Amino acid sequence: MNETLNAIFTRSSCRDFDPTPLPREDLAIIAQAGAAAPSGVNAQPWHICVVADADTLAALDAEGLGNMQKAAPEFYARIQSRGGTLFYHAPAIAIVWVCDSYKPGAELLDCGIVTQNMVxxxxxxxxxxxxxxxxxxxxxxxxxxxxxxxxxxxEGHRFGVSVLLGKANTLAGAHIPDEGKITLL
Ligand SMILES: Cc1cc2nc3c(=O)[nH]c(=O)nc-3n(C[C@H](O)[C@H](O)[C@H](O)COP(=O)(O)O)c2cc1C
Known part of the structure; x- marks a missing residue:
């Protein structure tokens, strides 16, 4: 299997990060990989911001949990059962801000591709x-x-999606792709 396929098939979501900061060069190349994503008419309707400052990360996590508890108690309960943090102690988060004025619908697809490039x-x-x-x-x-x-x-951008980044303490491992969702004619 080549390196690209290996990365695709071995990736899984981490929910237990080592909080040790990552090298700035790693964060930079990950953000650049995001910005290399294709987009409709090459509009690139995004801005990627990587936050690696521990105080800012803690403030975002606490604020997010507080707002979630009020607005979506079912999500809050789920997060509490997973350890009570939004960011699982990740030492960095790459936030994809999405441009408000871009074609509704298409911008989230573009953001998703940015995200997949980064993971x-x-x-x-x-x-x-x-x-x-x-x-x-x-x-x-x-x-x-x-x-x-x-x-x-x-200005004129809203939250699209984000990616937590770090070294894993533990990983659940990749999910098995559902072959039933594939048809080869
Ligand atoms: C758009 C999107 C949003 C997600 N948001 C969260 C999140 O806020 N917290 C979380 O723990 N996982 C989040 N996930 C991760 C999914 O739960 C995960 O991808 C899915 O369970 C499959 O597991 P895998 O990534 O290990 O293959 C998100 C995934 C996607 C694609």
Missing amino acids: LAAQSLGLASCICGLANFAFAGERGVALAAKCRAP
């Missing part, structure tokens, strides 16, 4: 990742605008 880049570097849509809650409350500014959300 596969992380995998190829021997790092773990977890796509984190729930980070959205960090920007959903009264402090959301200030926190988005702290995470360098450009």
Whole structure:
């Protein structure tokens, strides 16, 4: 199996990170892999911001959990049962801010491809990742605008999705692809 296929088939979501900071070069190449993603008419309707500052990460995690407890108690209960953190102690998060003015619908597809490029880049570097849509809650409350500014959300952009990055303490392992969802004619 070649390296690309190996990265695809061995990747899995990490929910138990070693909080040790990652080298800046690794974070930079992962973000560049995200920005290399294809997009409709090459619009690149995103801005990728990598946050690796421990205080900012802790503030986002706490704010997200607080907002989630009020707005979505069922998600909050699930997170509590998984250890009570949104970010699982990851030392970095890559946030994909998505451009508001882009064609509704298409921008989220483009964001998703950015995300997949980043998780596969992380995998190829021997790092773990977890796509984190729930980070959205960090920007959903009264402090959301200030926190988005702290995470360098450009004007006219909103939270799209994010990727947690770090070394794994433990990993559940890759899920088995469902062959029943494939038809080869
Ligand atoms: C758009 C999207 C959002 C996700 N958000 C979260 C999240 O907020 N927290 C989390 O722990 N996992 C999140 N995940 C990870 C999924 O739960 C995970 O990909 C799925 O269970 C399959 O497991 P695998 O990634 O190990 O193959 C998200 C995945 C996607 C694609």
